Amino acid sequence: MLRTVLTCLALALGLAASTASAAEPTPKAFPSREERLESLARLWGQVRYRHPALAYKNLDWDAALVAAIPKVEAAKDRAAYAAAVQDMLDELRDPATRILRPDEQQEGSQKGPAVAVRELRTWESKDVLVLDLRAVKDAAAMGTLRARPEELRPDISKAKAIIVDLRARGLEPNVAWSMSTALGRLLPYLLSEELQVPGERRVYHSGFRPQSLGGTSGGYGTSFLTTAGEELSPKGDGKARPVIFLLDDKSYLDPRALAMKAQGLAQLVTEGRLDDGAVVDQTQVELGAGLTASVRLSELGIPMRADAVLPKRARSDKDETLQKALELAKKPAKKGKAARETELPPARWQADRKYEDMLYPNREHRLLALFRLWNVIHLFYPYKHLLSRDWDSALTTFLPKFEKAKDAAEYALAVAELSTLVQDGHTNLRGHPELEKRGITGVSAPFEAMELDGSAVVMSVRNAEAAPGLARGMVIETIDGKPLAERMKGLEPYVTASHPVHLRHRLLAKALAGPEGSQGTLGVRDAGGKIKQVRFTRSIQSLQKPKQGEPYRVLAGNIGYVDLTLLQTAEVAAMFEKLKGTKAIVFDMRGYPNGTAWSIAPYLNTRKARQAAVFERNVVSGDETVGRYKFIQELPKADVPLYRGRTVMLIDERAISQSEHSGLFFEAANGTTFIGSPSAGANGDITDLVLPGGISMIFTGHDVRHVDGRQLQRVGLRPQLYVRPTLAGIQSGRDEVLDKALEYLSGGSTAVAGDSIR
Structure with missing residues (x-):
């Protein structure tokens, strides 16, 4: 409670004080309670899946949200709202992840008092060289730094100390970036020894790692990606001399300058406290009411410590910061240190908590369930673009449903109802007794x-x-x-x-x-x-009971028949040996196979095809909110005799996932014809998320397409020859789909692709 009051007071004072140095933004309407909660949900998700600390630190980010929800709801004004959100962000103990001050949100120039820009090269106390990189606004100065930095070497050699001015207050943002470019060209001339600059690292989610499935064929995972560091060699006279960088709270702190400080080759003097948010990547999340939160996306293994911190500039006619730098310049240069960077902990994956004992979670944990489910689908579901309803609106629609659920049953049903927006044949729920009571989950009939x-x-x-x-x-x-x-x-x-x-x-x-x-x-x-x-x-035992029947046989007309729901991988070679003399094979895929496509495809690959399907999965990292990792799956190879007869595959809505993937293999290998009705249209290795109450929600983690890029999800394998069994046919003992396939293979059907597909 005390921290909340102090934070609220500090933010209020900060908001007021900033008006002295920056124009107050146009007042924004205070968002409703529901709008504030929706913004909180989005911010919580950005931190959860993009902030590097959540990939290795033991932080209870769920608890931080649960504690923040009532505070955000109770906020009556902008300052209280900001304080409530900041309290949640404070759990990260990261100064780079915070509510931005109004002056930090200004577009265009960096407002505030600033000393006049000097020429690129000036002297103080006769032997202290001041290099004012703010002079890059001048084309000639920028040309010198970018194309001819060696022209500065004579002055650098004469200097006993060097001050590099990187203060950005009052400058346009593009000038600050130009200063960083210029610094990169200048630094080698300031070095007296080799400089080791570590790379940045970012969390990297390649798809959504399953939370409770215990593994999947999808290859989804969470890791760190670290950019390669660089080594800079001296280009000057190699003489050790004090180097002092001048910074303010608007500066972009170049990692190379920070590495010089860590290695004992430079000192930092700042106007206002500067954290490593000035050197790492960040993203911003709008919260309404004119508030914006900044979220760290990367980290460096270099401690951020200034040698001197002065107050933020209140006037432009006196440069105390430069005077402080001149004092430091009188001291001898420090000797380089052996220890140059901090060892960053490795990634440590932890599954989300299920809270199994909360069959009826309290309101805050019910909202946690909503926010977690929404963020996972928003960031990781590869087929979000195919959904009939806008996923963004789900937060607005389901917030009252989750809040008002009066018991365990209503809560579980709210989760189930939300899951239906993910129109995917893989979407399934399990783990909550109320779901089983109502038939939403359970054991199939025998x-x-x-x-x-x-x-x-x-x-x-x-x-x-x-x-x-x-x-x-x-x-x-x-x-x-x-x-x-x-x-x-x-x-x-x-x-x-x-x-x-x-x-x-x-x-x-x-x-x-x-x-x-x-x-x-x-x-x-x-x-x-x-x-x-x-x-x-x-019973599960009934479902595990082996199916009865012959997996393969020769039908009339010398046509082979293979029931792919019965055929086992170990039987594939014998099957082709028996059917090698047939003029055609019917592959019956009206059900689920046993992983045989990888063994069958080499026998069918008369096209000498190399590729079978196109895969994409969402990538969530510090680089992009949602990117894509794309790869093309190769057709399996084997030294086996080719089957050169015609092939067809029988399909209907019972063909799902691996069944459809078998169809992609056969289609790529020899152009197998599909006969029947469209398959389920749900392909891509599954993954799952977990929610309070022990609920697990399974969904598709990969976007899988035909090898030519055609859509499969929500469409299915499309038959070239459409035929549907009838009740009369089933009751008379006929298999009308198989009969149509045999007629087609015997030349009795003239249907062409697409003429009767529905």
Whole structure:
């Protein structure tokens, strides 16, 4: 409480004092409570994923947010709002990450009293050379420093001490940058020994590292990227002499000058306290009410300490700073030190806290859940540009839903509803009992169903013992005595998918799912119209039970058939040996494969293709808010005989993720034809985030495209020949999709790509 009062007072005084040296900005409307919270969320996320300290320090950034929320809400004016946010930032103990003063937010020239700019070279006390780099405003001075710095060598050799003026108050920002360029050309002539300048480092998130999955094939990770340092050699006479840099709170502090100070080759005199925010990269976050927060993006392993700190300049007719530098110039030059930089700790990744014991988190932790989920998707979700609704508006829409959740169930449902905005067939939730109670998560039924002709139809029974009496072709009308359509309708606000057909498929699957070991009762109608009740048991064991059937065989007309949901990698060579004499192969991908695409593709690569798919994942670092790491996946190679017959792949909405990726491999290898209906349209290695209440949310971490760059996500593999099974066909024992494929391979179909795709 005391710190808040003092911070508020200091900020208020700072705001008032700054008007003496800078024009007060135009008053901005004070943002509403909701707007302040939204700005806080964005700032918290920028720090969480871009500030280097969060990658190795043991800081409870969640707690800092939780403590800040009520203070930000209670703020009645600009100063109190600024103090509340600053209190949160103070947890970082980083002077470079803070609320900016009004004068620091001015655009254009750096306002405030400044001494007159001198000529590039002047002398003080006969033997002290003053190099005023502010003279770079003059073209001739800039030309000397940029193109002919060696012209300064005679004067530097005559000097017993050198003062370099880098004060930037009163200058245009471009002049300050020109001074930095000029300093780089000048420094070698000031050195008496080799100068080691360390590189900067930034946190680097390559995709979003999974929080609870225990690993993924995506290769997502968090690390530090450190730029290579440089070594500068002396170009002068090599004589040691005092070198003093003059700085103010507007100066850009060149890392090379800071390295000279750390190595004992220079001294620093500042007007106003200067921190290493003057030398590292930063970003700014607008908070409303004319407030802006600055956030550190990089760090140096060099301590920032001035030899003398003078008050900020209040008048321009007396240069106390120069006088202080002249005093220091009388002292002998310090000898270089062996220890030149501070050892920065290595990255130490820590998963976000799940707060499993908070099934119904308090209001602040519910907002933490909202802010964390929003920021992760905002920064890391690679398909954000494909979402139907603007993700930015999600904060505004869901803030009241998370705040007003009156119990654990409403909280979990608010999370589920927000997750549906991420229109991705991989998006799934788990870990909260209320989600399982309402069928949003749970164990799948021991059979597979699809929507055909408006009815939910049993397509296969995975474990007959767990669902006695259930058979392919039966129509499901009720679940536990209630209409199945009613159960699916109730799940609509909480389930998402990449496109409407796959959404219906997911709704059906979740309507039939439930807790491990639970039983359900189906009301089913057989082909003869007879209604009966079938009881079934849900269990992981049923799902792990191996599927029955032949993984491959030869059909009539010398056409091979491969069920990719059954085929194992160890069977691929034998499969091609058996089918090598066939004129064509049908690959049935109406389900999920067993990692066989990598072994199959070399047998099909008659095109001698090298590439299979285009990958991109979001990169979040100190360089860009969101960038992209792009790579092209190579087709696997193997010394195997080529299969030169035609190939087709059967697909529908049950083909998702690795199923679709198998299609990309086969398409690239030999132009495999797709027959059926569009796949799920959800591809890219998964990752997950975690939220209070033990909730884990899975989502896609990679943007994956056809090798020619065509979109796959939310579109799916598109069949060249569209065909959909019918209820009558299933009940009569026919496989209409396979039949159409065989007709096509026998030359009986004239359909071309795109003529019947829906």
